Structures are given as structure tokens and as C-alpha cells.
Amino acid sequence: MKKIQILVLTVCVSLSMITCSDDLDDTIRPASNLEISQFIYRGLNFWSLYKADVPDLANDRFESDAERDEFLSQFETPEDAFEALLSPNDRFSILRDDYIELENALSGIRRSTGMRFSLFNDPSGNGNVFGLVRFVINNSPAQDAGVQRGMIFTGIDGVQLTSDSDLSAIFGQDAFTINLADYDTTTEIFTLNGTDITLAQIELSINPVHTARTLTVDGEQIGYLHYTGFTNEFDEQLNNAFAQFQADGVTHLILDLRYNGGGSIETANDLSTMVTGQFDGQLFIKQTYNEDRNPDNEFDRLFNSNIGSGNGGASINSLNLNKVYVITTGNTASASELILSGLDPYIEVVQVGTTTSGKFEGSFLLYDSPDFRRTDNINPNHRYVMLPLVLRSVNANGLTDYFDGFTPDIQIAENFANLGQLGVQGEPLLDAVIDEILLGRRPTIDVETRETPSLFESDQNDILYQRMMNE
Known part of the structure; x- marks a missing residue:
């Protein structure tokens, strides 16, 4: 959503008992x-x-x-x-009672500590739960407090996490303290190490361009982008990352979408053009609707050379690649999967990691107004808003309805005992891609290929978790 219009009530109705100085709660009928x-x-x-x-x-x-x-x-x-x-x-339509909160989320504003984590059952089967830090949002309380990828915690506020803990309530607090632990891979025992970190939830404006760097390996220029959400308010930053890749002479690109649950379809379209650039005017995806709406609303999204709608936006910085490497996990969904689907008819897409979520449907906000838009005619008596599934994406080859997700060409799962650092050689999934680029060598049979199911994801209560927006 490029611009968010905030509803302002500028007219007060003069009645015998009501004046323009009355509180809105007094004048609006629930x-x-x-x-x-x-x-x-x-x-x-x-x-x-x-x-x-x-x-x-x-x-x-x-x-x-x-x-x-x-x-x-x-x-x-x-x-x-x-x-x-x-x-x-x-599986994905939602209803919320405050459209302001949802609009803020669409613009990249989230209430968060900045620590992105997953919770898992203790491998010993004792009923305990441990947390694993996946990554830390830049310029967040978690980063300021020294939280790092790979940290393990077993308690919150001095209380051991268990399978009976009310996880949503615990991590919904305004502030909480994580109790860090070490893990012994031989005994499979977690031991508190005495380090505690207190984190506060604040409203963050989250730039999804988390890490963008060029790796020089054996003389090859490899672009690496860890991208965490398709938020179109940060399209300029995304485009700037590709300008740097161009300047660095990048000839191989790794898109790390392992924790990217989706977002704007238009941004996915633009990112695909940044990867390529040689398919201007050709079909990226077709959007189809229900039987009643389809005749008037079916829409072809095309590769184009400008940010946004293609008219008046900044020129897209494209790499003109014929192959791209995409890192995925079960947290890779919706607009992230559009990259896999939309590019596949045109270039070679090498998928590395684990199977994606399987989300091909898109949504847009429906308000309580005659045309469901955010207009002056919106019902002032409530703030309920819907984000229902309204469209399916179909690629240039007719592919859609991939409920089971996309299976990787190179299957390798993250190991919580050996995460490595994102974008740094030594991180197992990145190393697997680099080996494929340089040597055409797939991981050995000893590589972990099964993704451990999580009990709880830090962003699963996020309003836009695994949503794809028609914008």
C-alpha cells in the first residue's frame, strides 16, 4: 500500500445534546x-x-x-x-476488528522486539520447549540488546518454557526477558548459561532488505540477498541493492527467502524483473477470481521496467540473469513462492533448502463501504476489516493450486546446533548454493534434509503472516 489514507471525521452533526466537542465514542453508535x-x-x-x-x-x-x-x-x-x-x-483469510492496525502492518510497521525466533520441543521428549533465534531485525531493540542468530533460550522471565506454556501470551507481553542456554550435542541437554536479555516490544518500521552483499569466491561475483518480506514501501531500498549488485559485476544471485512469508504481488513482480530484465512485456502471472468476478477482474501482470505499476516509477535495476538460486524453508510463502512460479517458465530456478508453504492465493482489504474501499462512505460505527482470499495466481505455463508447496532441487534443512550466520560462508545452506554454483556439487548424504517442525513462530501472530497482497 503506497499511501494510507486515514479517515478523518470533519463534520459534526449539531443536535440538541451533541456538539462538535463531543468525544467520538459519544457520537458514533457502536x-x-x-x-x-x-x-x-x-x-x-x-x-x-x-x-x-x-x-x-x-x-x-x-x-x-x-x-x-x-x-x-x-x-x-x-x-x-x-x-x-x-x-x-x-487457510489464510482473516478478519480483524481494527483496520488501522492492519494498514500499519501493510506499510511495514510492526509491534516487535526485533527478535525473529522459532520454538521447538526439547529433543529428549521431557515436555520442555526451547527457542532458537533465526535472525535479528536491523535497528531493533533486539539488535541493541545484543541478540544474535543462533542463540538458544529455554526460559522466559526465569520460568522454563514447556509444551503447556501459553506461548502467545508470554511473547505478547510489552517486555520479557529471555534466559539463554547452551546445548550439548552429545548429551542433548540444555543448560542455562547465566545470560539473560530483556527485550521490549515497540512499533518498528521494518526494512525487509535485511542483508545484501556481494561475495567474491574463486573469482566469481555472487550476489546474496536476505529478503524478509515483500513490503512495497521499501521498493527503493530493494532496487538500490540491485544497483549495487550491478556495480559489483554480479553474475550469480542467491535470493534467501527462507523466512519470507510474502506480501505485495507488485513487489514480487518487480523483484523478478530485477533478477532478469530481458522479458519486458511478457506475462509474469495471471490473476483469476471467482466465477462472478473473473470476467471483469482477470488481470495479467507483466514484466516491466519500472517500480510499481510501471508508469512513472523509478527504472528497475536488472541483472539480466538466466539462472537464479533461491533458498527456501516451510516459512517461505505466497509472494516468495511467486518468485519460484513466475520465473520458472523463463529462466532456470535452482531451489535450495526445504519445501515451501504452498500459498498461491492473494488478497486485498475489504472495508464496510458500498464498494468495499477505504472511502468517505466507510461505516463509521466499527473498524472491522477483512483480508479474504480473492484471487489465484497462474504462471505463464498455467501452474497454480500448488497446495503442497515447491520441493527443492537441493534438499537441506537448517540444524539448530549449527545455524551459521546469514550471508557468511560457513552457513550450511549458503555453502550448498556456492558449491552448486562453483562445482555443480550437491550436498553429501550426511546433510540434514528434514525440517524440524516448530511449535511456535515469532511472527505467526503477525496480521500479515503468510499473506499475499494484490498491490
């Missing part, structure tokens, strides 16, 4: 559950990608508005109505 559920039904009936799977969304389901409202009145909350109207195939 919406009823039915009123919000009516908005939910109207939006899903119009836009839901999986409308055909939900009989209650059929256009002829109710003979009158009164009959529909009677149906909606059975739900105690708007959230209950929303869940009842989703298809079993819909």
Missing part, C-alpha cells in the same frame, strides 16, 4: 454484531475466491434479506459468522 456480520456476508459473497465451495454464499441461497439476516443472527460474534462462511480450502 455497530451491532448483525450489522458487522452483514458486511462480512456481503464481502465474501462478492469476492471470496472459494465462494463456490460454500453453499451459504450462493447467490440464490436466501429468498430475502430478512432470511439472510435470520441466518446471520445465529452467530454470537462476527468472528463466528466469518469462520462459518469460509471454505475448507481457505
Whole structure:
């Protein structure tokens, strides 16, 4: 979302008991559950990608508005109505009660400590849980406090984490202290090492261009980009990284999307052009919609030479490559998977890591207004907003519906006891790619190939976790 318009109520209605100095809470009538559920039904009936799977969304389901409202009145909350109207195939649609929070998230503003981590069961099976720091957001409280990738913690605020811990509540606190531990690979025992780090949650504006550097290995110039989210407010920084790759004479590129859950489709389109550049005007992906919406809304996204819509944006810095290496894990989703899907018909895409999430659907915000847009006609009585699945992406070869994700060409999983540092030789997944670039050599049979399932991801409660936005 390039610009966020904030709703401002500029007119106060003069009534005998109300003046322009009244608080908004006094002048705005809170919406009823039915009123919000009516908005939910109207939006899903119009836009839901999986409308055909939900009989209650059929256009002829109710003979009158009164009959529909009677149906909606059975739900105690708007959230209950929303869940009842989703298809079993819909894994990603969301409803939120405050569109301001969601708009902030779309612009890259998150409430976070800056520590990105995963939680796992203790290998001994004792019911305990440990945390592993995946990476640290630049210019964040976690970075300032000295948190580093690969750190292990077993407790929070002096209390051991277990499988019974309320993890969402613990990590939703305004501040908490992580209790660091060491891991003995022989005994498989965690031992507190006496180091504690206190972290505060703040609103962060997160630049997803986390690490961009050129590695010179055996005379080859290898560009490395650890990119954490397709946030179009930072497209300039992304384009600048590719300008540096151009200046460095990069001839091989590694896109590290292992922790990238997606974001803007337009930014994915632009990034694909930064990798290539020789396919201007050709199809990146086609966006298709439900049967009712498809005739008027089906849309071809094309490779183009400018940031954004292609009209008036800065010129894209392209590397004109015929091969790209993409690092993935199970946390790689949506717009990240578009890179794999959209580029595959045109160049060789070598995928390294573990299987991706399997998210090919896109969304956009639906507000309670006549046209579902953020206009002056938005319902002032509530701030509910929907982010439903409304479109599917189809690549130039017709590929879509990849529910099972993309399987890597070189399968290698992260090992929590040997993470290495992102973008630095010695990190196992990076080394596997460099070996493939220089030697055409795949990892040996001793390499870990199975990804350990996590109990909890630090960003799984993020509003935009694994979402793909039609912007």
C-alpha cells in the first residue's frame, strides 16, 4: 500500500445534546454484531475466491434479506459468522476488528522486539520447549540488546518454557526477558548459561532488505540477498541493492527467502524483473477470481521496467540473469513462492533448502463501504476489516493450486546446533548454493534434509503472516 489514507471525521452533526466537542465514542453508535456480520456476508459473497465451495454464499441461497439476516443472527460474534462462511480450502483469510492496525502492518510497521525466533520441543521428549533465534531485525531493540542468530533460550522471565506454556501470551507481553542456554550435542541437554536479555516490544518500521552483499569466491561475483518480506514501501531500498549488485559485476544471485512469508504481488513482480530484465512485456502471472468476478477482474501482470505499476516509477535495476538460486524453508510463502512460479517458465530456478508453504492465493482489504474501499462512505460505527482470499495466481505455463508447496532441487534443512550466520560462508545452506554454483556439487548424504517442525513462530501472530497482497 503506497499511501494510507486515514479517515478523518470533519463534520459534526449539531443536535440538541451533541456538539462538535463531543468525544467520538459519544457520537458514533457502536455497530451491532448483525450489522458487522452483514458486511462480512456481503464481502465474501462478492469476492471470496472459494465462494463456490460454500453453499451459504450462493447467490440464490436466501429468498430475502430478512432470511439472510435470520441466518446471520445465529452467530454470537462476527468472528463466528466469518469462520462459518469460509471454505475448507481457505487457510489464510482473516478478519480483524481494527483496520488501522492492519494498514500499519501493510506499510511495514510492526509491534516487535526485533527478535525473529522459532520454538521447538526439547529433543529428549521431557515436555520442555526451547527457542532458537533465526535472525535479528536491523535497528531493533533486539539488535541493541545484543541478540544474535543462533542463540538458544529455554526460559522466559526465569520460568522454563514447556509444551503447556501459553506461548502467545508470554511473547505478547510489552517486555520479557529471555534466559539463554547452551546445548550439548552429545548429551542433548540444555543448560542455562547465566545470560539473560530483556527485550521490549515497540512499533518498528521494518526494512525487509535485511542483508545484501556481494561475495567474491574463486573469482566469481555472487550476489546474496536476505529478503524478509515483500513490503512495497521499501521498493527503493530493494532496487538500490540491485544497483549495487550491478556495480559489483554480479553474475550469480542467491535470493534467501527462507523466512519470507510474502506480501505485495507488485513487489514480487518487480523483484523478478530485477533478477532478469530481458522479458519486458511478457506475462509474469495471471490473476483469476471467482466465477462472478473473473470476467471483469482477470488481470495479467507483466514484466516491466519500472517500480510499481510501471508508469512513472523509478527504472528497475536488472541483472539480466538466466539462472537464479533461491533458498527456501516451510516459512517461505505466497509472494516468495511467486518468485519460484513466475520465473520458472523463463529462466532456470535452482531451489535450495526445504519445501515451501504452498500459498498461491492473494488478497486485498475489504472495508464496510458500498464498494468495499477505504472511502468517505466507510461505516463509521466499527473498524472491522477483512483480508479474504480473492484471487489465484497462474504462471505463464498455467501452474497454480500448488497446495503442497515447491520441493527443492537441493534438499537441506537448517540444524539448530549449527545455524551459521546469514550471508557468511560457513552457513550450511549458503555453502550448498556456492558449491552448486562453483562445482555443480550437491550436498553429501550426511546433510540434514528434514525440517524440524516448530511449535511456535515469532511472527505467526503477525496480521500479515503468510499473506499475499494484490498491490
